[in-house]
Amino acid sequence: MIGVIDYKAGNAPSVYNALKKIGADAKMIRDGSDLDGIDGLILPGVGSAEATMASLAETAILPELTESVCRKKIPFLGICIGMQILFEHSEEGDVDCLGWLKGKVVRFDDECVRVPQMGWNEVSFCRQHPLLKGLGDTGYFYYVNSYYVVPAEKNDILALTDYNGDFCCMAQRDNIMAAQFHIEKSGPLGLTLLKNFVDIALRGEGFSC
Amino acid sequence: MLTKRLLACFDMRDGMVTKALRFQDNFDIGSAAEIACKIYEDQIDEILFYDITASAEKKPIDLDTVRTVAERVFVPFSVGGGIRNLDDMYRVLKAGAEKISIDSMAVRNPQIISDGAKAFGSQCMILSMQVKRRGKSKKFPSGYEIAIDGARTFTGMDALEWAKRGAGLGAGELCINSIDCDGTHNGYDLEITKLISDHVSIPVIASGGAGNPSHIADAFTKTGASAAIISSMLYSPKLPRNYPVSEIKDYLTARGIPVRPFLK
Numbered sequence: 001m002i003g004v005i006d007y008k009a010g011n012a013p014s015v016y017n018a019l020k021k022i023g024a025d026a027k028m029i030r031d032g033s034d035l036d037g038i039d040g041l042i043l044p045g046v047g048s049a050e051a052t053m054a055s056l057a058e059t060a061i062l063p064e065l066t067e068s069v070c071r072k073k074i075p076f077l078g079i080c081i082g083m084q085i086l087f088e089h090s091e092e093g094d095v096d097c098l099g100w101l102k103g104k105v106v107r108f109d110d111e112c113v114r115v116p117q118m119g120w121n122e123v124s125f126c127r128q129h130p131l132l133k134g135l136g137d138t139g140y141f142y143y144v145n146s147y148y149v150v151p152a153e154k155n156d157i158l159a160l161t162d163y164n165g166d167f168c169c170m171a172q173r174d175n176i177m178a179a180q181f182h183i184e185k186s187g188p189l190g191l192t193l194l195k196n197f198v199d200i201a202l203r204g205e206g207f208s209c
Numbered sequence: 210m211l212t213k214r215l216l217a218c219f220d221m222r223d224g225m226v227t228k229a230l231r232f233q234d235n236f237d238i239g240s241a242a243e244i245a246c247k248i249y250e251d252q253i254d255e256i257l258f259y260d261i262t263a264s265a266e267k268k269p270i271d272l273d274t275v276r277t278v279a280e281r282v283f284v285p286f287s288v289g290g291g292i293r294n295l296d297d298m299y300r301v302l303k304a305g306a307e308k309i310s311i312d313s314m315a316v317r318n319p320q321i322i323s324d325g326a327k328a329f330g331s332q333c334m335i336l337s338m339q340v341k342r343r344g345k346s347k348k349f350p351s352g353y354e355i356a357i358d359g360a361r362t363f364t365g366m367d368a369l370e371w372a373k374r375g376a377g378l379g380a381g382e383l384c385i386n387s388i389d390c391d392g393t394h395n396g397y398d399l400e401i402t403k404l405i406s407d408h409v410s411i412p413v414i415a416s417g418g419a420g421n422p423s424h425i426a427d428a429f430t431k432t433g434a435s436a437a438i439i440s441s442m443l444y445s446p447k448l449p450r451n452y453p454v455s456e457i458k459d460y461l462t463a464r465g466i467p468v469r470p471f472l473k
Contacts, residue, residue, distance in 0.1 A: 013305040047330030120469035144332040
């Protein structure tokens with residue numbers, strides 16, 4: 001069973017719909033008690049880091065979520081803002097985030113490129129990982145973001161995209177995986193990636209890759 | 210490299226896709242959900258629905274259709290028409306839409322742009338603008354006026370001024386709908402699209418008038434548009450021929466315009 005964390009500022013329905021499309025068992029997670037029996041967790045996101053952190057705090061799910069991901073090592077996938085808030089700090093609203101991964105979130109330079117980055121951009125995978133099975137070396141995925149992560153640990157970078165220079169668009173450490181682009185809105189390639197995550201969650205794969 | 214986007218835009222009335230000429234004289238094409246599925250399978254980059262029942266007749270947004278479409282398409286899906294406040298935005302997002310398009314309501318109450326951007330992020334706020342060519346004057350330095358309510362009411366506002374203000378208030382994208390070109394199939398209004406895209410740093414969407422792939426190429430090579438809206442040329446039985454997305458993408462690729470590759 002895959003749990004999709006449903007909080008006010010998120011787009012959980014889109015992720016839930018994509019999971020249904022690929023035939024995965026999924027349920028919405030609205031409080032800590034919903035986490036029982038979950039094999040994998042997805043934190044979707046749209047909007048701002050500040051609103052997302054406030055909205056998550058409102059649901060009072062954070063202690064149980066942290067326990068599940070950081071101690072029980074349940075496979076976890078953060079999407080878009082759900083990736084950004086895994087890091088320590090975001091420039092957006094100058095807000096402290098979860099800090100499960102080391103690094104910060106910064107804004108694209110709108111002197112150089114249109115911000116937000118909006119549209120399909122090419123993702124180049126940096127290393128092998130079960131999450132990327134069947135995707136080849138590169139693929140186009142859908143972005144809507146004004147901010148991007150700068151991981152402190154280079155080894156956490158899983159993929160790069162060029163927008164005014166390369167930025168980290170996928171990160172992974174142990175059971176924590178994340179993508180800046182909208183996996184659930186990236187057509188067939190996004191659905192492949194999501195299926196890979198479900199496989200990892202159900203088989204417990206991918207922890208030490 | 211970030212690619213140029215093709216957006217399929219549908220006017221929706223009572224769950225049906227309907228088509229208008231110069232914002233009037235609507236006729237039905239087919240069910241919104243079916244057409245959205247077909248165009249998703251055809252690998253469109255993005256889908257935009259305007260609920261014209263909600264906007265014109267002041268009825269609630271058709272969330273059932275929004276939900277049905279969201280369950281079937283896995284590319285970005287935006288909804289506009291009849292969104293009056295933050296609660297409406299929240300309902301549309303929860304029904305599975307990625308973005309919200311606001312138009313007349315933003316002119317009446319510009320703060321809705323900043324409130325929406327603060328609550329849900331700029332990236333899900335499309336400011337859609339109906340622009341009418343007027344000729345340059347002291348009143349309209351850009352040569353274009355903003356209209357609202359399906360081009361029925363003219364506001365006296367200059368199009369470029371409104372675009373800049375909207376961007377400043379937190380809109381994430383500007384959709385420039387030409388009243389003069391809408392439904393003509395003779396090409397986009399390149400002049401106002403270029404003028405606005407040259408003066409804002411957020412993405413601009415060209416809208417109104419596409420009849421064949423060369424019009425889209427013009428929008429991408431002669432203006433700073435990041436995306437182009439197509440509708441009739443995809444599906445309208447009133448046109449001599451329709452164009453599949455793959456053919457449009459081949460045409461653009463052959464002219465050096467970056468697009469998301471068509472998956473064979």
